[in-house]
Amino acid sequence: MTRRNGNVTIRDVAQLAGVVPSTVSHAINHTAPVSEETRQRVFEAIQKLGYRRNTLASSLRQQMSMTLGLLLANVADPLEAEIAAGVSEVADREGYSVLIGTTSDEAQAEDRQLARLLDRRVDGLIIVSTDSERRLHAYNEIDIPLVLVNRQTPNPLVELPSVEVDNQQAGYLATRHLLDLGHSAIGIITTSLSNERCEGYRRALEEAGLPVRPELIYIASLTETDLMAQGYMAMVALLNHAPLSACFVVDDMRAIGAIEALRDRKLRVPEDVAIVGCGDLSLAALVCPRLTTVGHPKRHLGAQAVHLLLELFNNSLIDQRVILPCELVVRESCGAYLHPGWRPSRSRLRLS
Amino acid sequence: MTRRNGNVTIRDVAQLAGVVPSTVSHAINHTAPVSEETRQRVFEAIQKLGYRRNTLASSLRQQMSMTLGLLLANVADPLEAEIAAGVSEVADREGYSVLIGTTSDEAQAEDRQLARLLDRRVDGLIIVSTDSERRLHAYNEIDIPLVLVNRQTPNPLVELPSVEVDNQQAGYLATRHLLDLGHSAIGIITTSLSNERCEGYRRALEEAGLPVRPELIYIASLTETDLMAQGYMAMVALLNHAPLSACFVVDDMRAIGAIEALRDRKLRVPEDVAIVGCGDLSLAALVCPRLTTVGHPKRHLGAQAVHLLLELFNNSLIDQRVILPCELVVRESCGAYLHPGWRPSRSRLRLS
DNA sequence: CTGTTAGCGCGTTCAT
DNA sequence: ATGAACGCGCTAACAG
Numbered sequence: 001m002t003r004r005n006g007n008v009t010i011r012d013v014a015q016l017a018g019v020v021p022s023t024v025s026h027a028i029n030h031t032a033p034v035s036e037e038t039r040q041r042v043f044e045a046i047q048k049l050g051y052r053r054n055t056l057a058s059s060l061r062q063q064m065s066m067t068l069g070l071l072l073a074n075v076a077d078p079l080e081a082e083i084a085a086g087v088s089e090v091a092d093r094e095g096y097s098v099l100i101g102t103t104s105d106e107a108q109a110e111d112r113q114l115a116r117l118l119d120r121r122v123d124g125l126i127i128v129s130t131d132s133e134r135r136l137h138a139y140n141e142i143d144i145p146l147v148l149v150n151r152q153t154p155n156p157l158v159e160l161p162s163v164e165v166d167n168q169q170a171g172y173l174a175t176r177h178l179l180d181l182g183h184s185a186i187g188i189i190t191t192s193l194s195n196e197r198c199e200g201y202r203r204a205l206e207e208a209g210l211p212v213r214p215e216l217i218y219i220a221s222l223t224e225t226d227l228m229a230q231g232y233m234a235m236v237a238l239l240n241h242a243p244l245s246a247c248f249v250v251d252d253m254r255a256i257g258a259i260e261a262l263r264d265r266k267l268r269v270p271e272d273v274a275i276v277g278c279g280d281l282s283l284a285a286l287v288c289p290r291l292t293t294v295g296h297p298k299r300h301l302g303a304q305a306v307h308l309l310l311e312l313f314n315n316s317l318i319d320q321r322v323i324l325p326c327e328l329v330v331r332e333s334c335g336a337y338l339h340p341g342w343r344p345s346r347s348r349l350r351l352s
Numbered sequence: 353m354t355r356r357n358g359n360v361t362i363r364d365v366a367q368l369a370g371v372v373p374s375t376v377s378h379a380i381n382h383t384a385p386v387s388e389e390t391r392q393r394v395f396e397a398i399q400k401l402g403y404r405r406n407t408l409a410s411s412l413r414q415q416m417s418m419t420l421g422l423l424l425a426n427v428a429d430p431l432e433a434e435i436a437a438g439v440s441e442v443a444d445r446e447g448y449s450v451l452i453g454t455t456s457d458e459a460q461a462e463d464r465q466l467a468r469l470l471d472r473r474v475d476g477l478i479i480v481s482t483d484s485e486r487r488l489h490a491y492n493e494i495d496i497p498l499v500l501v502n503r504q505t506p507n508p509l510v511e512l513p514s515v516e517v518d519n520q521q522a523g524y525l526a527t528r529h530l531l532d533l534g535h536s537a538i539g540i541i542t543t544s545l546s547n548e549r550c551e552g553y554r555r556a557l558e559e560a561g562l563p564v565r566p567e568l569i570y571i572a573s574l575t576e577t578d579l580m581a582q583g584y585m586a587m588v589a590l591l592n593h594a595p596l597s598a599c600f601v602v603d604d605m606r607a608i609g610a611i612e613a614l615r616d617r618k619l620r621v622p623e624d625v626a627i628v629g630c631g632d633l634s635l636a637a638l639v640c641p642r643l644t645t646v647g648h649p650k651r652h653l654g655a656q657a658v659h660l661l662l663e664l665f666n667n668s669l670i671d672q673r674v675i676l677p678c679e680l681v682v683r684e685s686c687g688a689y690l691h692p693g694w695r696p697s698r699s700r701l702r703l704s
Numbered sequence: 705c706t707g708t709t710a711g712c713g714c715g716t717t718c719a720t
Numbered sequence: 721a722t723g724a725a726c727g728c729g730c731t732a733a734c735a736g
Contacts, residue, residue, distance in 0.1 A: 371706075371707085372706070372707050372708080373707095374706080374707070374708085375705090375706060375707075378705095378706085384705080384706090385705060386705070386706085387705060387706085390705085390706080409712090411712095412712050412713065412714090413711085413712050414712085415712075
């Protein structure tokens, strides 16, 4: 029943049904009224011949492909995979197909994939994670609708539609949680000082009347590609610089690496040092200790990206920049459960 | 530079270059010799006009789309995501694009996606994981090349090209490892008695001259959708039935659930009960204790699927069924490190 | 080596 | 409500 045809065309259907191709087209696409009787005959013919419309031809004619291009660095990355799932789900629901292109974070591969997607006449583009400043103006030159997801560059020179999480809030919630638990020597392992999560960290500290101590801020060495190793090395360095009783690590993988470093130093988590991560990867609930972290609406990122794109198609570009909220997920790595006096503060909590 | 054109066609290029469209086509596609001089002019014109080939039109004409359809249940699943990464990588290298369709494991969604992919005239289909017997003959009706990846039905009535891991070997290696460590009361948590991994378990036992004791075999309740919960419940049941000192769980997520059940019963892993999983998900190295498991060449699964498909395109269908080897990954959950007498046996080992 | 012609399969006029 | 004719952009086949 779901077989492809061996080239039966709309003309064959028309012939068998005793009508002309355009009538078949109308019957299929409800693009003009067709008498019930001919409709019957047409669909019988379709059934009988195993006709399948040729989307290629249709797209060529209609100047739209009903296809979205999804550009990402690596589908195997859990975050990107979740985003892709969100994209796929709503694209499907809206009648669009999605063409994926993986870039391995290489500019050259990205150019190739981009070109390929454009050649295939995708109606819109969703670009995940890869938005270094130098790529942005390349994107800006593209004249089809495009949305960035999970952007890395917070305040770029060129503005493009995007969907992202509220990274500042993420940093704020994480730090705030640590403050609520009574910590004051709170370190941070970040990717840069301008990282929005780092901003949130500062804001929480300042709001609590605490100084932002430079020796408690560590910028992970990005030359190391293994994120866990980055976190490990960062924590080792941090421990040498200053005593700290808690640390916010701007993403889960690095947080897990940091915990490992602590363990190797015979420091207990959370008793000696409390750790909060960011991202809430599915494995965060499975490591030891279970990681307290700030969760992101990963699927929503993808879903919203498609919705934003559809709005762009309609020229009803409402919000050029969609910012999704995130939420603290309290588990074990901060020892909240050890503090009977602690209670959920302002944030929505999900106890796992 | 990577901008899409606002409908400049091959004709526009031809006109500007003072040649005829087919010459431009030849120049681009190296499909016939073109004098160096005209080649120059053509490429200048292309540059100047920002011409991009329209793959849709080309596909229509050539009766091939250079597109592969990838059908999977859920891109967010780590295994499927890895497979997708493998597919994408080699498809790209071979000049193919990939169109994804996610089915959420619903037959209805799968039919829809399948139809959509066929309508888009994909040249071949890669179908991941979803191959229940009742779907197989639907696939069999499809008249374009198709390969199954990571099939679930071991010996189906209808044979189709497929790429899979050596599941029997997986079960064998896992059980064998446990035997090597001196265990004899070895349980198994499986999804069915005909599971190939379960076969491997039996083979290892028999080879060691040990009886296959039915009370040590537990079939997970598939009505529970959460795999960890399945593993948890299975282990609880197993502990009530019979004493066991080790257990092979046919996949990592269920194994993690089983470990949790053990922990809740105050049984230590590996000291009281040793556990081997299967799959080597990336999180296997991160849980406590780090999971000893049988690793699968996940990316290769995808990569080989594409290669097999390409062979099918050439009608050079060598192996209709590709079976990839797997390997034991020794970590902590079996306590191999506690046995100084233990040494790697026949299998290739990768110490993590 | 270059040009001509014809059509891939479909959807759209516009006429009946 | 139905039909005839044209063209979307590209390339295969053949001619020159």
